[in-house]
Amino acid sequence: xxxxxxxxxxxxxxxxxxxxxxxxxxxxxxxxxxxxxxxxxxxxxxxxxxxxxxxxxxxxxxxxxxxxxxxxxxxxxxxxxxxxxxxxxxxxxxxxxxxxxxxxxxxxxxxxxxxxxxxxxxxxxxxxxxxxxxxxxxxxxxxxxxxxxxxxxxxxxxxxxxxxxxxxxxxxxxxxxxxxxxxxxxxxxxxxxxxxxxxxxxxxxxxxxxxxxxxxxxxxxxxxxxxxxxxxxxxxxxxxxxxxxxxxxxxxxxxxxxxxxxxxxxxxxxxxxxxxxxxxxxxxxxxxxxxxxxxxxxxxxxxxxxxxxxxxxxxxxxxxxxxxxxxxxxxxxxxxxxxxxxxxxxxxxxxxxxxxxxxxxxxxxxxxxxxxxxxxxxxxxxxxxxxxxxxxxxxxxxxxxxxxxxxxxxxxxxxxxxxxxxxxxxxxxxxxxxxxxxxxxxxxxxxxxxxxxxxxxxxx
Amino acid sequence: xxxxxxxxxxxxxxxxxxxxxxxxxxxxxxxxxxxxxxxxxxxxxxxxxxxxxxxxxxxxxxxxxxxxxxxxxxxxxxxxxxxxxxxxxxxxxxxxxxxxxxxxxxxxxxxxxxxxxxxxxxxxxxxxxxxxxxxxxxxxxxxxxxxxxxxxxxxxxxxxxxxxxxxxxxxxxxxxxxxxxxxxxxxxxxxxxxxxxxxxxxxxxxxxxxxxxxxxxxxxxxxxxxxxxxxxxxxxxxxxxxxxxxxxxxxxxxxxxxxxxxxxxxxxxxxxxxxxxxxxxxxxxxxxxxxxxxxxxxxxxxxxxxxxxxxxxxxxxxxxxxxxxxxxxxxxxxxxxxxxxxxxxxxxxxxxxxxxxx
Numbered sequence: 001x002x003x004x005x006x007x008x009x010x011x012x013x014x015x016x017x018x019x020x021x022x023x024x025x026x027x028x029x030x031x032x033x034x035x036x037x038x039x040x041x042x043x044x045x046x047x048x049x050x051x052x053x054x055x056x057x058x059x060x061x062x063x064x065x066x067x068x069x070x071x072x073x074x075x076x077x078x079x080x081x082x083x084x085x086x087x088x089x090x091x092x093x094x095x096x097x098x099x100x101x102x103x104x105x106x107x108x109x110x111x112x113x114x115x116x117x118x119x120x121x122x123x124x125x126x127x128x129x130x131x132x133x134x135x136x137x138x139x140x141x142x143x144x145x146x147x148x149x150x151x152x153x154x155x156x157x158x159x160x161x162x163x164x165x166x167x168x169x170x171x172x173x174x175x176x177x178x179x180x181x182x183x184x185x186x187x188x189x190x191x192x193x194x195x196x197x198x199x200x201x202x203x204x205x206x207x208x209x210x211x212x213x214x215x216x217x218x219x220x221x222x223x224x225x226x227x228x229x230x231x232x233x234x235x236x237x238x239x240x241x242x243x244x245x246x247x248x249x250x251x252x253x254x255x256x257x258x259x260x261x262x263x264x265x266x267x268x269x270x271x272x273x274x275x276x277x278x279x280x281x282x283x284x285x286x287x288x289x290x291x292x293x294x295x296x297x298x299x300x301x302x303x304x305x306x307x308x309x310x311x312x313x314x315x316x317x318x319x320x321x322x323x324x325x326x327x328x329x330x331x332x333x334x335x336x337x338x339x340x341x342x343x344x345x346x347x348x349x350x351x352x353x354x355x356x357x358x359x360x361x362x363x364x365x366x367x368x369x370x371x372x373x374x375x376x377x378x379x380x381x382x383x384x385x386x387x388x389x390x391x392x393x394x395x396x397x398x399x400x401x402x403x404x405x406x407x408x409x410x411x412x413x414x415x416x417x418x419x420x421x422x423x424x425x426x427x428x429x430x431x432x433x434x435x436x437x438x439x440x441x442x443x444x445x446x447x448x449x450x451x452x453x454x455x456x457x458x459x460x
Numbered sequence: 461x462x463x464x465x466x467x468x469x470x471x472x473x474x475x476x477x478x479x480x481x482x483x484x485x486x487x488x489x490x491x492x493x494x495x496x497x498x499x500x501x502x503x504x505x506x507x508x509x510x511x512x513x514x515x516x517x518x519x520x521x522x523x524x525x526x527x528x529x530x531x532x533x534x535x536x537x538x539x540x541x542x543x544x545x546x547x548x549x550x551x552x553x554x555x556x557x558x559x560x561x562x563x564x565x566x567x568x569x570x571x572x573x574x575x576x577x578x579x580x581x582x583x584x585x586x587x588x589x590x591x592x593x594x595x596x597x598x599x600x601x602x603x604x605x606x607x608x609x610x611x612x613x614x615x616x617x618x619x620x621x622x623x624x625x626x627x628x629x630x631x632x633x634x635x636x637x638x639x640x641x642x643x644x645x646x647x648x649x650x651x652x653x654x655x656x657x658x659x660x661x662x663x664x665x666x667x668x669x670x671x672x673x674x675x676x677x678x679x680x681x682x683x684x685x686x687x688x689x690x691x692x693x694x695x696x697x698x699x700x701x702x703x704x705x706x707x708x709x710x711x712x713x714x715x716x717x718x719x720x721x722x723x724x725x726x727x728x729x730x731x732x733x734x735x736x737x738x739x740x741x742x743x744x745x746x747x748x749x750x751x752x753x754x755x756x757x758x759x760x761x762x763x764x765x766x767x768x769x770x771x772x773x774x775x776x777x778x779x780x781x782x783x784x785x786x787x788x789x790x791x792x793x794x795x796x797x798x799x800x801x802x803x804x805x806x807x808x809x810x811x812x813x814x815x816x817x818x
Contacts, residue, residue: 006670007682041686215791218741222793395783397792429469434476435483442484445666446492450674 001042002454003249004203011039012253019257025180029154032257039159040123047121050088055156057084058131062138062145074139081135089128092120097324122458123163125321129288131156134170136292143171151177160253164246164457166264167284173259181258189428191255193437198248200440202455203448205405206241209234211449212402217374220384225391227398228384232367234402235374237409240268242456243282262287267416269409272358274338274365289318307343312336322373327381331372338365488662493518495664497653500643501530503616504609507649508598509533516661520790521572521798530613532595534575538617540584540592556726556813557620559592561613563606564625567732567797568597572787577799579625582806587813597625603635603719610722621726623809624719627733629749629756633710635718710752712759720763728812729760732770732805734785736778738793747771768812770805777804 015035022028041048065077096115103113137143146152155173216231247264254261271277278286294314300307319332375381426433494516498507508531515525528536541558562580570578580593626632736745757767774784784801786792
């Protein structure tokens with residue numbers, strides 16, 4: 001089920017009423033678990049089995065790991081969890097990609113390079129990372145395994161964050177699921193506002209920008225240089241509003257149910273360096289990659305060269321996590337290079353560049369990265385970049401509503417740096433809050449583009 | 461008596477909700493199209509846009525259209541040059557007289573462009589207003605509607621000749637379905653008009669968005685069953701099977717004879733399909749109904765119906781960078797005729813007038 005489908009508010013209101021009527025922890029969590037599995041089965045019930053498999057394996061493995069007496073025993077159990085989770089993810093997400101990429105090699109040794117008809121289960125990348133964080137934390141001894149299967153199953157399947165994050169770590173959510181959260185009108189209102197804000201971001205801004213982006217990226221040969229630049233900026237806006245909108249809805253919905261999720265975005269286009277960007281963009285993934293991959297590889301503790309290597313591996317795999325295509329791999333590697341170069345300059349100059357220079361360079365890196373990220377293949381990416389650089393001739397197309405949405409992106413980032421930041425949260429007692437809320441609801445009804453428009457991150 | 465904090469909060473939110481709604485109501489004409497109550501025209505015997513009102517179009521293209529008598533979009537009077545010798549007949553097909561009726565669907569209606577950019581206005585401008593063109597086209601109409609109306613309007617409007625803008629050939633084939641029934645109070649248009657007369661446009665638009673699917677007509681159905689659901693093919697770039705099937709089934713003899721029999725005055729078919737079109741990642745320069753057009757043209761000419769083929773001019777214009785279809789707020793290269801397209805078609809028609817025997 002999509003958060004932006006008309007069915008979702010009906011489902012969610014029913015869940016909200018039922019959940020807040022539950023008096024016991026077991027009843028509440030059982031209801032939420034059933035609702036979460038229904039939420040997932042709404043798309044395709046057949047993949048609920050994968051979710052359950054991942055849940056059962058990690059629940060059992062973590063408990064056995066806690067009881068294991070030897071390091072090798074614990075390591076073996078961790079390996080089981082890694083093999084099962086990454087094996088399932090690898091098969092569903094990457095099997096065809098690797099076969100396609102290795103076809104010449106396979107055929108040269110007489111093997112078949114046939115791909116399979118595989119449907120990518122929605123959210124598999126997210127819940128796999130989430131369950132892995134649990135077993136790795138138990139392995140590292142920073143978390144005790146949970147005793148109640150119900151709580152753990154709900155942690156894995158909790159519907160607000162099931163299909164596209166935020167990637168909530170076990171130590172953040174499991175303690176919250178162990179009790180019945182107290183009712184808080186203020187938190188409920190804040191959550192509802194965040195849900196509304198996220199919906200506006202997705203439906204009014206991201207989808208409007210997406211209309212222009214989809215058409216131009218489908219065939220950049222037709223359009224002139226400025227239109228391609230506009231499409232690249234529009235995609236930067238679309239993916240930000242799409243994903244941060246989704247995150248807002250997820251965080252807001254969890255708040256309305258009484259739970260707290262970590263924030264996922266902090267105005268990333270204000271970043272003044274590549275590292276700063278990753279502290280503001282998809283923060284829960286950055287954190288996961290840092291804690292469970294970069295640090296596991298040795299981080300920056302071994303040597304300068306190894307640090308650069310670790311950065312490149314982490315970011316390239318981070319790119320691959322987004323999708324099984326070379327464009328994503330290159331996008332990740334591109335950010336790895338940017339982080340490495342930034343670190344090298346910082347190590348050698350011991351001075352930060354002026355804010356404007358840092359911001360401009362960072363946005364250039366990010367924008368170029370988005371062109372790679374959005375392009376369906378490397379040929380389209382190459383065409384886009386060449387025609388952008390040469391300001392090629394073609395159709396000049398500047399959709400006014402997409403430009404208005406880009407203006408909103410700019411104004412929102414600027415306003416965030418001013419005293420308007422507090423007002424943007426629409427406090428319940430402020431005179432302007434009901435006006436702004438009413439306008440947002442009407443605008444959604446009147447001005448949102450029509451048709452089925454899934455969230456960009458659902459494909460990951 | 462002092463109000464409690466809760467009462468005060470409720471009051472603030474009520475006033476705020478009303479203020480927000482008022483702000484939307486005030487600004488909505490900038491973004492929301494008109495929902496005008498339709499008018500049952502006594503002469504044409506069809507539902508038309510309401511005379512004397514202004515019609516807003518906002519989605520693809522952005523224009524206000526003044527609705528003239530008998531629902532003519534953009535033309536506010538029936539005035540204009542009249543042929544002193546009276547209307548011409550089919551016996552003299554080269555001479556079209558001075559008053560043309562323009563028939564067609566939404567492409568000829570042209571509510572997405574300003575009045576002075578509409579097709580009828582461009583034809584009049586290019587003939588230095590020596591010709592009057594009465595825009596009788598209406599969105600959704602086809603040859604069945606035109607064949608029904610042609611005998612009704614010729615005398616009262618003193619029409620000398622009829623120009624049919626054909627974008628989709630099946631619209632022309634529908635001539636065999638004439639006559640269409642006159643407006644009735646039981647029509648859906650009557651029910652819609654009653655709603656449009658009572659409610660502001662922004663409320664109607666919001667209700668439509670809530671209650672219908674993205675095509676604006678299919679009633680929305682909520683699904684609460686679990687998946688998977690069968691996928692629909694959203695992006696069919698090729699000719700639809702319906703068109704392919706119609707190509708074989710169209711009885712052009714009957715259709716064109718029905719058209720011819722509706723009037724003894726000259727008829728001109730201006731054939732302007734949507735070419736070239738940008739659809740997805742393809743530019744489609746070919747006309748999917750080219751074969752059908754080739755079958756139709758000789759039959760039309762044998763019945764003294766003149767045919768002007770706009771396709772070469774449309775393609776040439778697009779390849780020169782002047783796309784005849786599409787708008788900045790829609791998609792360049794797809795959709796309705798824009799100002800450039802209307803001007804181009806007007807030129808073709810005016811050129812054809814100057815070469816009566818071709």
